[in-house]
Amino acid sequence: MTPIPIIVDCDPGIDDTIALLTAFVSPELEILGITPVCGNQPLDRTVRNALQVCELGERTDIPVFAGCFRPMFREPIHGQFHGTTGLGNTVLPEPVKTVEKASAVDFLIDTLTAAAILQKRITICCLGPMTNLAVALRMNPQIADGIERIVMMGGAYREPGNRTMTAEFNVLADPHAAHVVFSSGIPIVALALDATHQVMLKPEHVEQFSAVSGRISQTLAELMAFWDRNDVRRYGSRGGPLHDPLVIAYLLAPQLFQTERARVFVEHESELCMGQTVADWYGKSGLEPNADIVTKVDAERVIAFFLERLSRYAEKAVA
């Protein structure tokens, strides 16, 4: 079977790192490039973290392209649960790998233009604010023809927000970009807090991951331990929601997820509800659905999926 060509647009980030490490050992995926953006951390940090994670995962063959250094319109905001470097307390070696000369936006435009011509469409995995993709779409709208679909982590529908009362971080950080992407007509699978809050990475899981993950075991355990929100009132248990990795799990094991189609709107005008995502579950808007929203996740089997994937770092040959 030919692997699925993907571009990972991200802002690493602890959960981005777990997503990348999972994708790195998944031969079903062909990672054409990683495009870090300003998000959980400022751009120079997310780029550096992406390079370090490529080295950690021994996938220095994957090119990293620096994305936009700020959101389309609003002032930058950064994540609150990733420590000062974006990787918790984990210190990774100074990267030897360097960032590509081309920008992320140019890489997206050139790669997707070629994909449209060859009719070999690419899946975009969005793990951060969607600034890079939105800017690329506004520069060259026809690149939409080169995109198979967008599988994105972001938004909050029936679940409250995680950065404001109503907004999830990735959408709040660039609501205008999210509006552009959801208005693009490109097929979208949305993994919002509604889905990710169903998959809690608990302390007992951290031990299991640590036990199986071979040469990345110590780093992975550190990152996962740092991720514990320790907020039982909010999440119903210890641990942290496994936001970004679900994008990779969805691509490789879609049978573990249930979706509902709906039209999605992104609030980008009201300061109170800025970044809120609104789903038209019952056809009130009169507009066609534009997204498959994940509503239910088989959490136990998703955790098992990640354990199996990350155990591949214990094997001799990887990917």
Next chain:
Amino acid sequence: MSRARIIIDADPGLDDAAAILMALASPEIDVLGLSIVAGNVSLKDTVTNACKLVGISGRTDVAVHAGAAGPLVRDQVFGKYAKIGSFSDEFVARGGIVPSEEHAVRFIIRKAREAAEAGDSITICAIGPMTNIALALVQHPDVARGIRQIVSMSGAFTALGHRTPWAEFNVLADPHAAEIVYRSGIPIVVMPLDMTFQALFTAEHFKSFGDRGGVAGGALFNLFSTFDRSDVARFGRPGGPIHDATTIAWLIRPELFISRKATVGTQVTGLTMGYTYADFHQKMGRAPNAIVVTDVDEAGFINLLIERISLYGSSASDPKRREA
């Protein structure tokens, strides 16, 4: 004095045509290229029009770069004269010019970053919706560092009711882009309707373009005579403004204008979307981000534009030969 190195970011458009032809004939200005955006008409038509203008100017060394086909966030709106579409061959001859392969946004990023590196920053004359410039600014911090100033035909502070009761067209067409530019930290020179409405061109002036300006002047005569912009009810006398050309005149002859510092911004949502404010009296407690040009020497500006267009009619000062 060294020549001002400029990129003209435009959506031609009638008055864009006058501004572009004026710049291409002016020895004080080194036009690095034209970055074209959708605005008055669709991107396809603004690009066609820009290519035709470069063709009739004889300045085939100046590249035309196609940019954004629509605004950043809001739904697209076109100009009052959108029905013009692309300039007919009868009005503006086809010159065999084709647009560059390089996207306008990439062109702006490349030129600005090169300028930042060389310590020799450039000027952008923004005479359309500012989508291209905004898309360049979000991609790398060096873009803003490489831009000395943005001379922007935009906004209306007391002269309201251009396109809506509140908004001037270039801002209305992409208010988010305008606000990104205003807040960019780059020195902004704003040429608002309040000022551009002070200089009214009449049939007599258009005739001067046609009589003295060769092929290029003839094209301007055709365009302005056909699409009459005069509004006696509004202006109280005959004639119509050529808004965009004031940006070029300001670069060449700043003494023709009076300006004041102000904090400038725009409303990006709601009923008054595109409304621009200028805080001349520091009521907002924010440092001024712009120079707002409030007055123009009408005769001085009109004569300057006619003088520059006339250069196309005099072979001795053919702009193409002067470049060579």
